[in-house]
Amino acid sequence: MAGDDGTTIVLVRHATTAATGKRLGGWTPGVHLDEAGVAQAESAAQRLATAAVAAVYSSPLERTQDTARIIARPHQLRVRTRRGLGEVDYGDWTDKPLGQLRRRKLWAVIQATPSRVTFPGGESIRGAQARAGDATESLADQHPGETIVCVSHADVIKAVVAHHLGMPLDAFQRLVISPASITVLHLPVGHAPGLLTINDTGVAGPPLPRRSDP
Numbered sequence: 282m283a284g285d286d287g288t289t290i291v292l293v294r295h296a297t298t299a300a301t302g303k304r305l306g307g308w309t310p311g312v313h314l315d316e317a318g319v320a321q322a323e324s325a326a327q328r329l330a331t332a333a334v335a336a337v338y339s340s341p342l343e344r345t346q347d348t349a350r351i352i353a354r355p356h357q358l359r360v361r362t363r364r365g366l367g368e369v370d371y372g373d374w375t376d377k378p379l380g381q382l383r384r385r386k387l388w389a390v391i392q393a394t395p396s397r398v399t400f401p402g403g404e405s406i407r408g409a410q411a412r413a414g415d416a417t418e419s420l421a422d423q424h425p426g427e428t429i430v431c432v433s434h435a436d437v438i439k440a441v442v443a444h445h446l447g448m449p450l451d452a453f454q455r456l457v458i459s460p461a462s463i464t465v466l467h468l469p470v471g472h473a474p475g476l477l478t479i480n481d482t483g484v485a486g487p488p489l490p491r492r493s494d495p
Contacts, residue, residue: 287470290468291329292433295433297317307368326355338363340437341364365416369403370403370404371403373401410450425470441466442479456480459482463482464481
């Protein structure tokens with residue numbers, strides 16, 4: 282990774298809230314981490330504490346901001362907000378129980394061919410991928426040769442990985458992104474992007490350049 286002026290992007294999914302796994306949160310405001318989520322975020326922060334992180338970016342939503350602040354603390358960095366890293370706009374599906382949504386015909390399309398889906402009253406998955414891909418490409422341009430953290434959401438992280446690896450969007454549901462997990466992409470200059478690790482929830486942490494403490 283060193284010496285190619287490429288950017289290493291550490292994608293972190295926000296930690297759990299009381300609604301995680303129960304409701305389709307989307308852009309629901311005022312949703313913060315639960316007690317377990319705080320512990321997950323602290324674990325992720327510990328795994329990234331020795332990495333040479335130059336900046337921490339986050340989706341605007343509270344659950345990502347909470348996670349990002351915990352991760353930024355060991356590096357004494359402020360969290361910078363980027364709307365492009367925000368969750369898919371699920372429109373009329375926002376904050377609906379997942380059990381209810383799984384019974385709708387559109388659910389099967391989302392799982393099989395997400396590239397064809399636009400959420401009622403909301404955003405298309407293609408559109409979400411495009412703006413999140415644009416956001417990470419822009420941040421890579423701003424941080425040549427550096428490592429940055431981007432705290433976002435499961436579907437957005439999956440879409441970003443698919444974008445940078447040239448995967449069809451219809452394959453992105455095969456990726457698994459757990460709460461507070463760490464996924465690392467390296468975007469070298471003049472070469473194809475590489476996936477260094479995905480969905481890391483372990484104690485040792487991902488393989489990243491270490492910072493030099495004064």
